[in-house]
Amino acid sequence: MSAPPLLQVDGLRMHFFTKAGVVKAVDDVSFTVDRGEILGLVGESGSGKSMTGYSILGLVDAPGRIVDGRIVFDGTDLTRLDAAAWRRIRGNRIAMIFQDPMMTLNPVLRIDTQIVEAVLAHADVSRESALARAREALVRVGIASPDERLRAYPHQFSGGMRQRVAIAIALVNGPDLIIADEPTTALDVTIQGQILFEMQKVCRESGTALIWITHDLSVIAGLADEVCVMYAGRFVESGRVADVLERPLHPYSRGLIDSVPSRNERGRPLHQIPGMTPSLLSLGPGCPFRERCSEATPRCAESPAITEPAPGRRLRCFHPVP
Amino acid sequence: MSAAGPSPVPLLELRGISKQFSSRLDIAARIAARLGAGAGPQTVHALDGVDLSVGAGEVVGLVGESGCGKSTLGRIVARILEPSRGERRWKDRPYSDYESPASRAERLAVQMVFQDPFASLNPRMRIVDVIGEAPVVHGLVPARERDRYVAEVMERVGLDASLAKRFPHQFSGGQRSRIGIARALAVNPRFLVCDEAVAALDVSIQAQVLNLFIRLREEFGLTYLFISHDLGVVRHLSDRVVIMYLGRIVESADSQEVFARPNHPYTQALLAEIPRLEATKRAYIPIKGEIPSPLAPPGGCHFHPRCPHAMPRCQAEAPRLREIAPGHLSACHLNDTP
Numbered sequence: 057m058s059a060p061p062l063l064q065v066d067g068l069r070m071h072f073f074t075k076a077g078v079v080k081a082v083d084d085v086s087f088t089v090d091r092g093e094i095l096g097l098v099g100e101s102g103s104g105k106s107m108t109g110y111s112i113l114g115l116v117d118a119p120g121r122i123v124d125g126r127i128v129f130d131g132t133d134l135t136r137l138d139a140a141a142w143r144r145i146r147g148n149r150i151a152m153i154f155q156d157p158m159m160t161l162n163p164v165l166r167i168d169t170q171i172v173e174a175v176l177a178h179a180d181v182s183r184e185s186a187l188a189r190a191r192e193a194l195v196r197v198g199i200a201s202p203d204e205r206l207r208a209y210p211h212q213f214s215g216g217m218r219q220r221v222a223i224a225i226a227l228v229n230g231p232d233l234i235i236a237d238e239p240t241t242a243l244d245v246t247i248q249g250q251i252l253f254e255m256q257k258v259c260r261e262s263g264t265a266l267i268w269i270t271h272d273l274s275v276i277a278g279l280a281d282e283v284c285v286m287y288a289g290r291f292v293e294s295g296r297v298a299d300v301l302e303r304p305l306h307p308y309s310r311g312l313i314d315s316v317p318s319r320n321e322r323g324r325p326l327h328q329i330p331g332m333t334p335s336l337l338s339l340g341p342g343c344p345f346r347e348r349c350s351e352a353t354p355r356c357a358e359s360p361a362i363t364e365p366a367p368g369r370r371l372r373c374f375h376p377v378p
Numbered sequence: 379m380s381a382a383g384p385s386p387v388p389l390l391e392l393r394g395i396s397k398q399f400s401s402r403l404d405i406a407a408r409i410a411a412r413l414g415a416g417a418g419p420q421t422v423h424a425l426d427g428v429d430l431s432v433g434a435g436e437v438v439g440l441v442g443e444s445g446c447g448k449s450t451l452g453r454i455v456a457r458i459l460e461p462s463r464g465e466r467r468w469k470d471r472p473y474s475d476y477e478s479p480a481s482r483a484e485r486l487a488v489q490m491v492f493q494d495p496f497a498s499l500n501p502r503m504r505i506v507d508v509i510g511e512a513p514v515v516h517g518l519v520p521a522r523e524r525d526r527y528v529a530e531v532m533e534r535v536g537l538d539a540s541l542a543k544r545f546p547h548q549f550s551g552g553q554r555s556r557i558g559i560a561r562a563l564a565v566n567p568r569f570l571v572c573d574e575a576v577a578a579l580d581v582s583i584q585a586q587v588l589n590l591f592i593r594l595r596e597e598f599g600l601t602y603l604f605i606s607h608d609l610g611v612v613r614h615l616s617d618r619v620v621i622m623y624l625g626r627i628v629e630s631a632d633s634q635e636v637f638a639r640p641n642h643p644y645t646q647a648l649l650a651e652i653p654r655l656e657a658t659k660r661a662y663i664p665i666k667g668e669i670p671s672p673l674a675p676p677g678g679c680h681f682h683p684r685c686p687h688a689m690p691r692c693q694a695e696a697p698r699l700r701e702i703a704p705g706h707l708s709a710c711h712l713n714d715t716p
Contacts, residue, residue: 244607245648245652246443246651247443274653277653316581317613319655322614325593328585329586333580
């Protein structure tokens with residue numbers, strides 16, 4: 057762990073400036089990802105997990121803006137890049153996989169056209185060798201008969217196969233980091249199992265780092281090395297997956313883990329977190345979870361600082377779960 | 379041969395239900411067909427000879443991947459669709475016996491809760507109308523008492539009755555789910571078909587809505603057909619689990635039995651794929667292939683192209699669903715080979 061991390065997100069704040077007010081979609085989030093490491097970024101809808109991913113890739117449009125913080129990728133602060141520098145990084149050194157593969161794929165172009173385009177945008181190679189790389193990428197994500205599939209259009213693929221093609225496009229330039237935004241949420245369990253299997257294999261073989269954004273803790277449990285939990289745009293806690301799942305320190309992570317049906321006695325009422333996620337528009341200072349938290353005290357009206365309660369564990373809470 | 383329920387006379391019984399959907403040919407395809415060139419209409423075999431019985435007060439979980447026919451089955455139970463073949467029985471009499479106005483209460487006894495809490499509510503109707511329309515139309519509640527009645531139903535599902543005049547877009551996903559449940563409850567049903575009723579919800583909200591289902595069952599003695607792709611949810615809620623694959627039931631047993639001793643290779647594969655919360659990094663060992671198109675299902679056992687144990691017999695002959703242990707049904711040729 058002596059080498060500097062591949063990616064260091066430090067105090068990231070990304071706000072939307074809307075007519076109704078400032079929406080603090082990401083508000084002071086920090087984490088690091090090492091080379092070859094898989095980080096699970098977990099949170100419910102509106103927790104800012106996807107916006108954190110978009111911020112890393114510079115995909116935030118007006119009225120959204122990164123207002124504070126640094127995103128250091130391999131020694132470069134991404135928040136200061138110009139458009140030309142971004143073109144050299146996006147799709148080349150950092151790639152993204154979206155929940156809906158049709159966000160990546162153009163419905164009127166054949167698969168070979170789309171993958172070759174991604175290769176030629178970044179490498180000065182012949183069309184033939186670009187096509188060979190495209191073919192190899194399809195093989196790596198477990199697509200049978202790649203030559204035939206290269207000549208097909210996206211609508212000729214099933215949902216699971218489309219997602220594999222999107223992953224192949226992300227992989228084709230050998231990126232250092234892939235950001236995956238819920239890529240298996242819309243898929244059936246058996247297909248999800250296949251995709252998780254391919255991603256795990258690819259990352260292990262090529263040493264690609266992966267940020268896997270999801271609301272599903274149980275996917276992270278089998279896949280990731282580290283986990284970072286977010287709530288209402290704020291960092292909640294992070295640590296090794298095994299440690300966080302076994303001994304969550306933040307009352308929110310504990311509530312989330314306890315509400316999973318398999319952690320409960322069959323047929324009995326589930327542990328539930330009362331209330332619902334607050335609106336990000338009206339969110340004042342202090343811990344955003346305090347309204348739903350059983351441990352909350354008047355002190356929680358102030359924002360807790362991030363502490364390191366154990367080696368490798370980081371936490372933002374005054375009242376950690378004992 | 380039907381799945382054994384806990385009570386001698388099941389509340390609901392399906393016998394040999396099949397459902398086909400045929401696409402209507404457009405004019406060009408009709409001319410082509412007349413000239414002998416094009417293919418005939420395409421037919422999807424959504425359900426193929428499904429037998430199912432549900433006892434009063436029982437919770438049956440119906441599990442399968444997309445395209446397996448589980449939603450079609452739910453809609454047939456709820457009278458939204460008519461089966462192509464087969465018989466539906468309610469309290470040991472065919473559905474057709476309940477067509478008279480006098481049997482209205484029995485007809486209303488099966489209600490449906492839909493998956494998408496956004497698409498299943500009319501965005502232009504206030505909640506008081508969404509919930510109150512059906513009971514007034516069916517004469518359960520006089521129109522002048524509607525608002526009081528709606529308030530009562532809303533409180534039953536944990537909604538603040540003062541929000542009745544609002545529109546669906548003013549509610550969160552979890553609240554909309556509760557509105558969908560309240561709409562179903564408003565006509566005093568005994569049987570709820572819940573089609574992926576918690577699939578669209580966040581984990582913490584999902585737990586709240588599942589708890590509501592558990593509480594309503596205890597309070598009103600409801601029976602559920604709980605359709606879901608999420609085995610964790612089904613395991614938690616169901617007394618009995620029914621697994622479907624490509625329009626057929628492949629396994630049916632007591633919930634604990636299915637999870638302890640899955641018999642059918644497809645069930646075993648599904649159970650292996652459930653992501654677990656155990657924090658051990660595991661190697662995913664996926665089952666091969668994808669669910670085949672229901673337009674052209676494979677012959678014999680539908681699962682044989684993906685099955686690690688497939689034998690020549692599996693391609694030729696569809697296995698019958700038969701009892702392999704008391705109350706445990708499975709459709710697999712492996713059970714015949716000693």
